[in-house]
Amino acid sequence: MPARQTSKRQTSKSRTLRQTSEARPYHHGDLRRVLIDAALQLAAEGAEVSVREAARRAAVSPAAPFRHFPNRDALMAAVAGEAQRRFRVEIEAALREVPSADPLARFRAFGIAYVRWAIRNPAHFEIISTGRYFAHGGSAELTRDNAELVALTEQMLADAAEQGLLQSADLKRVLIAGRALIYGFARMNLDGHFPRWGVAEDEIERMAEAVIDLFIVGIAKP
Amino acid sequence: MPARQTSKRQTSKSRTLRQTSEARPYHHGDLRRVLIDAALQLAAEGAEVSVREAARRAAVSPAAPFRHFPNRDALMAAVAGEAQRRFRVEIEAALREVPSADPLARFRAFGIAYVRWAIRNPAHFEIISTGRYFAHGGSAELTRDNAELVALTEQMLADAAEQGLLQSADLKRVLIAGRALIYGFARMNLDGHFPRWGVAEDEIERMAEAVIDLFIVGIAKP
DNA sequence: CTATCATGTAATCATCGATTACATTTCGGG
């Protein structure tokens, strides 16, 4: 057996194993987490995510994952949760660099950060976006988390409207349009459309900015 | 052995069957086509598309499909081709009802027809859009077909610009934005986002129109 | 009529998700 290397988990396996540095708690310590990470990495490598392969990487039997997830979808839901968490961290970091007084600038920053993350983490974005792993096995935390992101953009547009920056009073429509634009751009990249549209690889991020700017100009009061 | 039931292959005694209309060539006549149709229907039913199930529906052995397609992806590429053909027929029908003199109205009609088809044929749209089955096994015909659709929208915007209807001179940007909007809307529906965004099932098509109108107003010269 | 080719079948593999029975580790209550 090609033993998987040194899982350096130490929990408080207090006394019998006194080597604190070697305090391997059980077999794995936190197989659940290890499996999620393995699956995430698998996705990042462009490989297909299978339960067995995740188990293999965790150096554990093919049946072991099912102790932690009732089925594959549950694992994928957890993976989606983790990916979404990372996604959200990035979005919020980007927003922190924009003055909250300028809602349209915030919307712009949001859109750009969104698309950038989607471009640079295509497999993770795919897992997040499909929603196949949200609704069903997805934790309530995941959907709440997502709802907060929705509310975030809602707030931006509401602020913009309040400041009289918008042309249309139909906020919901503007919101959906903006989201569709951003999401559509990200998915076009993911789904490999841009070559057909004459957008080269290294133009994509710039194009994203241009497109978002176009949208903002379109909805802004002249 | 549970013998494969009643293979009702009436050996057509070719010579005797001179009926040109009955020129049944071999067992199936056109297994390839039957398989594609079976797969399409499978997708339409929301079931997973497997080679074996398609074979089953064609009442043929599990290995038979591989005489017509080198692998599953090739079958899926053919399925995507057929779906795309149907899609294109619908789009062009919709465009025929709009005067060619009004490019923005044509763009609107295109977008609405696009989204409508995507909403009403989700599984087929999924197969078309992913691009997973385009580039690789996809026939050159498929990509050419697609390029023509791209050119269609390009032409609309070019016409609009020529008539001085557009605000921006950067046509490519407007084109990509419009596409991203339409595609994004269609995919949001497909990926199950709308519940989260407070858009009810029966509002979706209306919302699509509203969103597209918003976009057109945004890019049009005031 | 017959040889050849296209088309389909049977048998078989490896992989995967999933389940069941069993083994081992952990940990808390006596």
Added chain:
DNA sequence: CCCGAAATGTAATCGATGATTACATGATAG
């Protein structure tokens, strides 16, 4: 401190799938 229950992992196995190989058979040209 010990022991038994609960948690965690393993082994064996199932059924389905994509794919390949050797073989059978219908169709058709010469």
